[in-house]
Structure formats: structure tokens, C-alpha cells
Amino acid sequence: MDALLPTTKHRRGRRTARQQAALDAPSPYLLASSEAGLAPVFDSGDPVILDVGFGTGEAVVAYAAADPTTRILAVDMHTPGIGDLLASIGELGLDNVFVIDGDVREALPSIPSGALTGARTFFPDPWPKKRHHRRRLIQREFADALADRVVEGGNWHIATDWPDYAEHVEHEIGSSPHWRGGRIERPADRPVTRYERRGIAAGRAAIDLLYSRMAS
Ligand SMILES: C[S@@+](CC[C@H](N)C(=O)[O-])C[C@H]1O[C@@H](n2cnc3c(N)ncnc32)[C@H](O)[C@@H]1O
Numbered sequence: 001m002d003a004l005l006p007t008t009k010h011r012r013g014r015r016t017a018r019q020q021a022a023l024d025a026p027s028p029y030l031l032a033s034s035e036a037g038l039a040p041v042f043d044s045g046d047p048v049i050l051d052v053g054f055g056t057g058e059a060v061v062a063y064a065a066a067d068p069t070t071r072i073l074a075v076d077m078h079t080p081g082i083g084d085l086l087a088s089i090g091e092l093g094l095d096n097v098f099v100i101d102g103d104v105r106e107a108l109p110s111i112p113s114g115a116l117t118g119a120r121t122f123f124p125d126p127w128p129k130k131r132h133h134r135r136r137l138i139q140r141e142f143a144d145a146l147a148d149r150v151v152e153g154g155n156w157h158i159a160t161d162w163p164d165y166a167e168h169v170e171h172e173i174g175s176s177p178h179w180r181g182g183r184i185e186r187p188a189d190r191p192v193t194r195y196e197r198r199g200i201a202a203g204r205a206a207i208d209l210l211y212s213r214m215a216s
Pocket residue numbers: 008011052053054055056057058059075076077078081102103104105121122123124125137193194195196
């Protein structure tokens with residue numbers, strides 16, 4: 001897993017009163033990133049989707065409310081955003097969203113092989129400068145590590161508003177034997193998040209990509 005070691009530090013940042021109150025309250029939905037800690041996510045036998053880098057959780061909340069029979073395991077390392085999602089879980093009474101506060105590359109080993117029905121990575125940090133491309137989350141090593149946790153036939157949905165990042169995704173995931181897919185039309189049910197709105201305002205349309213987990 002060395003190649004997957006974090007290059008992004010835990011991001012703490014200022015918090016609103018709503019975020020802080022949610023962070024201070026004990027929550028059964030905030031899980032420790034260990035095999036035992038994550039066990040409650042998989043105990044029901046319901047499908048589980050991993051949301052990688054959920055931001056404030058806008059998309060997570062919309063998907064979770066639309067389909068209560070699918071569980072979402074949401075991972076991010078931005079503490080104010082963790083507060084936002086925990087607050088939304090409480091306010092909406094969601095019982096199908098579980099949160100990990102941490103780097104997904106450190107959390108992956110605690111997820112059992114083949115336990116995920118699919119994954120989503122929406123608007124990953126673009127790191128547009130060439131010298132920073134190695135900091136991009138989606139790399140071949142990450143694609144391979146994620147593939148081990150996703151069941152055969154499961155999907156990995158990615159969206160980005162950076163054309164160069166879309167090409168990067170095609171190169172990195174395209175080089176993995178575990179995934180097959182590419183660009184798709186924007187699914188009508190994908191919630192619009194702040195990052196997509198920001199891209200649209202700057203003249204950048206979102207690009208959606210969908211990859212299926214191949215048989216090993
Ligand atoms: C640009 S935001 C997009 C948020 C959200 N997906 C959306 O569409 O609104 C990218 C998010 O990825 C998170 N992130 C970046 N690297 C990460 C990592 N290694 N593990 C977990 N989260 C990460 C950041 O903290 C940030 O919240």
C-alpha cells in the first residue's frame with residue numbers, strides 16, 4: 001500500500017455552529033476505520049456504496065434519501081464537511097449513511113474484499129498543475145486497491161469538471177485490468193453539488209465516467 005500513502009493532510013478548518021454541534025455529539029454513524037469499526041455497515045446484507053471524498057455530503061444525502069435500502073459508506077478528511085454530513089444525518093433521520101473521518105487510502109484495507117456494491121468519486125480535487133498530478137486521488141494503485149473491495153459487476157461512478165482530469169482517469173483506470181468502462185451521459189439522478197455548480201459557472205461542464213468491476 002506504500003504507493004497509496006496520503007499526500008493530502010487532514011484538513012481541519014473553521015467550523016460553523018451546526019458543524020461543531022454535530023462533531024461534538026456522539027453518533028452511531030461515525031465509525032472507526034478498522035475492520036471491527038466498519039462491521040455495522042455490512043451486517044444487514046444491504047448493498048453498500050463507497051462515496052470517496054464527499055465534501056459536505058450533498059450527493060450522499062440525496063442518494064441516501066432516495067434509496068433507503070442502499071447503505072452509503074462516506075469517507076472524507078475535511079472536518080467541517082464531516083460535521084455537515086453528521087448534522088444532515090441527524091436532521092433527516094437517515095439510518096443508511098455511515099461516515100469515516102480520514103484518508104480513504106488508509107480506510108480501504110479495513111473494508112472486506114468484495115464487500116462493496118460500488119463506489120462514487122464526484123469532483124475529486126483536480127490538482128491542475130502538472131507537477132501536482134501525483135497528488136491526484138485517482139491513480140492506478142488506488143483503482144487496483146478499490147477493485148479488491150468492489151464485487152464483480154459493481155460500478156465506480158466518477159464525475160469531474162476538469163477535462164484533463166477525465167483524461168487522467170481514462171489513463172489510470174484504463175490501465176487497470178480490473179475495470180472496464182469510460183465516459184457516459186450525465187445520469188439524470190446524479191445530484192448537482194456545489195462543485196458542479198461552480199464548474200458550470202466557470203464554463204466547465206461535468207464529465208461522467210462509469211467503470212465496471214471485471215472478473216479477476
Ligand atoms: C472538490 S471536493 C468534492 C466533494 C464532493 N464529492 C462534491 O461533489 O461535492 C473533494 C473532496 O475530496 C476529499 N478528499 C481528497 N482526498 C481525499 C482522500 N485521500 N481521502 C478522503 N477524502 C479525500 C476532500 O477533502 C474534499 O472534501
